[in-house]
Amino acid sequence: MSAMTSSKPTPATTKATRPRPGQGFSNLAFILPSILLSFVIIGYPIFEVVRMAVSDVNRFGKIQGFEGLGNFFKVFEDPIFIQSTYQTIIWTVSVVGGTVLIAIPVAIILNEDFHGRSIARTIVLLPWAVSLAMTALVWRFVVNGDFGTLNLALTQLGLPFNNHPWLATATSAFTIEILVGILVSIPFTVTIILGGLTSIPVTLYEAAAMDGATKWQSLTRITIPMLKPFLQIAIVLNVIYVFNSFPIIWIMTNGGPANGTDILITYVYKQAFAFGKLDIAAAASVMMFLVLLGFSVLYLFMTRQLAERN
Amino acid sequence: MHKKMSSRSRAAAIVIASTAAFAITAPQIALAKDTVRVRFAEYSTKTGPFFKDLAAQFNASQDDIEVVVEHLPWPEMQQQLITDISAGTAPDISHMATRWMAGFAVDGALAPIDDLMSDGFAETFVPTFLDLQKVDGQTWGLPIAASARGMFYNKDLLAQAGVEVPTTWEETLAAAEKISALSDEIYGIGVQGSGLDTEGYWFYSLWTHGGDIMDDDGRSGFASDAAVAATQNYIDLIKAGVTQPGVLSSNREDLQNLFTAGKLGIVLSGPWLNAQLADEAPDLDYGIAEIPITTDRATYGVTDTISILADSDVKESAMEVLEFFFNDENRLAFGKNEGFVPVLNSMSNEPYFTEDPNMAVFLDMSPVAKFAPLVPQWEEMAESLKSALAKSYSGEEDPAVALTAAAEKMNALLDE
Numbered sequence: 035m036s037a038m039t040s041s042k043p044t045p046a047t048t049k050a051t052r053p054r055p056g057q058g059f060s061n062l063a064f065i066l067p068s069i070l071l072s073f074v075i076i077g078y079p080i081f082e083v084v085r086m087a088v089s090d091v092n093r094f095g096k097i098q099g100f101e102g103l104g105n106f107f108k109v110f111e112d113p114i115f116i117q118s119t120y121q122t123i124i125w126t127v128s129v130v131g132g133t134v135l136i137a138i139p140v141a142i143i144l145n146e147d148f149h150g151r152s153i154a155r156t157i158v159l160l161p162w163a164v165s166l167a168m169t170a171l172v173w174r175f176v177v178n179g180d181f182g183t184l185n186l187a188l189t190q191l192g193l194p195f196n197n198h199p200w201l202a203t204a205t206s207a208f209t210i211e212i213l214v215g216i217l218v219s220i221p222f223t224v225t226i227i228l229g230g231l232t233s234i235p236v237t238l239y240e241a242a243a244m245d246g247a248t249k250w251q252s253l254t255r256i257t258i259p260m261l262k263p264f265l266q267i268a269i270v271l272n273v274i275y276v277f278n279s280f281p282i283i284w285i286m287t288n289g290g291p292a293n294g295t296d297i298l299i300t301y302v303y304k305q306a307f308a309f310g311k312l313d314i315a316a317a318a319s320v321m322m323f324l325v326l327l328g329f330s331v332l333y334l335f336m337t338r339q340l341a342e343r344n
Numbered sequence: 345m346h347k348k349m350s351s352r353s354r355a356a357a358i359v360i361a362s363t364a365a366f367a368i369t370a371p372q373i374a375l376a377k378d379t380v381r382v383r384f385a386e387y388s389t390k391t392g393p394f395f396k397d398l399a400a401q402f403n404a405s406q407d408d409i410e411v412v413v414e415h416l417p418w419p420e421m422q423q424q425l426i427t428d429i430s431a432g433t434a435p436d437i438s439h440m441a442t443r444w445m446a447g448f449a450v451d452g453a454l455a456p457i458d459d460l461m462s463d464g465f466a467e468t469f470v471p472t473f474l475d476l477q478k479v480d481g482q483t484w485g486l487p488i489a490a491s492a493r494g495m496f497y498n499k500d501l502l503a504q505a506g507v508e509v510p511t512t513w514e515e516t517l518a519a520a521e522k523i524s525a526l527s528d529e530i531y532g533i534g535v536q537g538s539g540l541d542t543e544g545y546w547f548y549s550l551w552t553h554g555g556d557i558m559d560d561d562g563r564s565g566f567a568s569d570a571a572v573a574a575t576q577n578y579i580d581l582i583k584a585g586v587t588q589p590g591v592l593s594s595n596r597e598d599l600q601n602l603f604t605a606g607k608l609g610i611v612l613s614g615p616w617l618n619a620q621l622a623d624e625a626p627d628l629d630y631g632i633a634e635i636p637i638t639t640d641r642a643t644y645g646v647t648d649t650i651s652i653l654a655d656s657d658v659k660e661s662a663m664e665v666l667e668f669f670f671n672d673e674n675r676l677a678f679g680k681n682e683g684f685v686p687v688l689n690s691m692s693n694e695p696y697f698t699e700d701p702n703m704a705v706f707l708d709m710s711p712v713a714k715f716a717p718l719v720p721q722w723e724e725m726a727e728s729l730k731s732a733l734a735k736s737y738s739g740e741e742d743p744a745v746a747l748t749a750a751a752e753k754m755n756a757l758l759d760e
Contacts, residue, residue, distance in 0.1 A: 092451050093426060093447060093451055094426055094429050094430040094451060094453065095426075095430045096430065178598075179588075179589055179590045179593070180588070180589075180598075180602060180605075180607065181601070196528065197528075197529075197589045197590075198589070198590075199589045199590020199592075199593050199594075200590075200593070201590070201592075201593035202537075202589075202590035202591065202592040202593040202594075202738075203592065203738065207593070287538075287593075288538070288539065290538050290592070290730070290731075290734060291537065291538060291592040291593070291734040291738065292592075292730075292731040292732075292734035292735045292738075292740070293731055294734075304727065307422075307423065308723050308724070308727065309721070309723050309724040309727070310447055310720075310723070311724075
C-alpha cells in the first residue's frame with residue numbers, strides 16, 4: 035500500500051528524479067513478502083506433486099521410495115491414458131472451437147443497439163451464474179431416456195425419440211457433453227469479444243461506409259481483423275479452462291461407457307481416489323501441468339503483444 | 345510424531361480428569377479412563393442416534409472406558425478416513441466398506457483382531473460373513489452389515505403377461521419377452537450397464553452360470569467359458585429388446601426408479617429397495633424371488649466392516665466396545681433398524697427375518713452367497729471389467745475378446 039502511494043508523484047518529479055542507487059533494493063524488500071507468499075502457496079503444491087510423481091506412494095500419501103521416471107512409463111503404457119489424451123484433444127478443440135464460433139455472432143448482435151439489449155445480454159450471461167455441477171446435473175436429467183424432458187419435447191414434435199437413451203453410446207454422450215461445455219463457456223467468451231468490439235473505433239466503419247463498403251465487407255475487413263488479438267486470448271484462456279474441466283463429464287457419464295468419455299482430468303481422479311494410485315495420478319498431473327504451462331506462457335506472450343500494440 | 349501427540353493428549357486428559365476428580369472429591373474415579381473414538385457411516389438417519397444411544401448405555405455401565413461416537417455420510421467416509429489416517433488423526437474404530445478393507449490392511453492401517461477377541465466371540469458369527477473379514481489368515485474387522493440380492497418382480501405385470509415367476513434364465517427371457525410386449529413403455533427386465541456396482545449385476549449371471557471371479561489357482565475368472573456364457577445371457581436379453589433401452593447409461597438408481605414407476609417387470613436388487621418401494625410406491629404389488637439360474641443357485645453377498653485402526657492406543661478397550669455393540673440384543677436391534685441380513689447365528693431364527701417373505705428370501709439365499717474377492721486393487725479390476733461389459737453389451741466387441749482384456753488386466757494387477 036505504501037509502495038503504491040509513494041510511487042504516485044507528479045509527472046514532473048518522476049522525470050526529474052532518477053532512481054537512487056539502493057532504491058531497487060528497497061522496492062524489492064517491499065514486494066518480497068508477497069513474492070515469498072506466492073512461492074509458498076503456488077510453488078509448494080507443485081513441488082509436492084512433482085515429488086509424488088517420481089516416488090512410490092501408498093494410498094495414504096506416504097512416500098515409500100524413489101521411483102524415478104517409472105510412474106511416467108506406467109502412465110504411457112496404459113492404453114486408457116492414451117485414449118483419454120486423444121479424447122481430451124477432441125473435447126478441448128470441439129468445446130473451444132464451438133464456443134468461439136457461436137460467441138462471435140452472438141457478441142456482434144449484442145453489440146448492436148436494439149430494444150431489450152440489456153435483457154438479451156443478461157440471458158447470455160446467465161449460464162455463468164449457475165454452478166457447473168448443477169448445470170451438468172440438470173442436463174443429465176433432461177437427456178434421461180425415460181423421464182427426460184428432451185425426449186418428451188421431441189416426441190411431441192412427432193419425432194421418433196421416445197425412450198431414446200442419449201448417454202448410452204460414447205459418441206452421443208460425448209456430443210451432448212461437448213454441447214453443454216459450449217453452453218457454459220459462451221458467457222465468458224462473449225464478454226471478451228464484446229470488450230474487443232467496443233474497442234474498435236466507430237470512425238473506421240464510417241470511413242468504410244463512405245468508400246462504399248458493404249456490411250459484409252466491414253465485417254470481414256474491419257471487425258474480424260480488429261478482433262483477432264481478443265479472439266486469440268479468448269481461445270487460449272478457454273483452452274486452459276476446458277482442458278481441465280471436470281464436473282460436466284464426471285456428473286453426466288463418469289467417463290463411461292467403456293472409458294469413451296474419459297478425459298485426462300477424470301483419468302487422474304480415478305487413479306487417485308478410486309484406485310489409490312496417487313503416484314500415477316501425480317505423474318499424469320505433471321504432464322497436464324506442462325501442457326497448461328505452455329498455454330499460460332502463450333497467453334502472457336499474447337497479452338504483452340496486445341499491450342505493446344495499444 | 346503420533347505417539348508423542350497422543351501421550352501429550354493423554355497427559356492432558358489425566359490432568360483434566362484429576363482436576364475434575366479433585367473438584368468433586370471422588371478420587372476413586374479411575375484416572376486412566378480410556379477414550380475410544382468410534383466412527384460410523386450412516387445407512388439411514390437412524391444409524392447415528394442408534395449408536396449414540398448404545399454408547400451412552402455402555403458408558404453408564406462401567407467406569408474404565410468412555411465411548412465417543414461420530415457419524416458421517418457414506419460418500420464422505422473413504423476420503424475422510426484416508427485423510428485422517430495420513431494425518432494421524434483417525435478414530436480408534438472405524439466403519440468401512442469391506443472392499444476398502446483389504447487395501448487398508450495391506451498398507452498397515454488396521455489392527456488384526458484375532459488375539460483381541462475374547463474366547464467364543466468369533467463363534468457367534470455366521471461363518472461366511474466373518475470369513476470375509478480375513479486377509480492373509482488374519483481377521484481385520486467384524487461384519488457390521490450384510491446384504492444379499494434377489495429378483496424383484498412386479499406381480500401385476502407378470503399376471504397381465506400371463507407368466508409365472510421365472511426360476512431359470514431361459515424362463516426369464518421368455519417372461520421378459522411377454523412383459524415387454526405389453527406396451528412400448530413397459531420393459532421386461534432391467535440390466536445395469538453403468539455406475540456403482542455394474543460389476544455386481546454381472547456377477548449374478550456369472551455365478552448362476554457356474555463361473556467365479558477367481559479360479560482355483562487364484563487367477564482371474566473374468567474370461568472363463570462360464571463368464572462368456574453369463575455375458576451372452578445379458579446380450580441375448582438386450583438383443584431380444586426385452587430390457588430397458590440404453591443399458592449402457594442405466595445405473596442402479598435408474599433401474600430402481602423404473603421398477604418403482606411400474607415400468608419394469610423384473611429387476612435384481614437388494615433389501616434396500618423394499619424401503620424405497622414402501623416410501624415411493626406403496627401400492628405397487630411386488631414379490632422377491634431367488635436370482636434365476638442356469639447351473640447354480642447364487643446371490644451376491646456384500647458386507648461392510650468395522651475395524652480397529654493400527655494407530656489406536658486403546659485396542660483392547662476398543663475390542664470390548666465392539667463386543668458390546670455385537671452382543672445378541674444390540675445386533676438384533678441394529679439389524680431390524682436398517683433391514684440387514686443377520687450376521688450372528690443367534691439372529692437367524694428371529695421371526696422378523698423368517699416370517700416377512702420380503703426378508704426371508706434374502707435369509708434363505710445367505711448360504712449360497714458369494715462375494716467379491718478381497719484384493720487391494722479391486723476397484724481398478726472392477727473398472728476394467730465394467731469397460732469390457734460395456735463393450736460387450738453394446739456389440740462393439742465380442743464378449744470373449746473384451747473379457748480376455750479385463751482378465752489380463754486383473755492378472756497384471758494381482759501380480760503387482
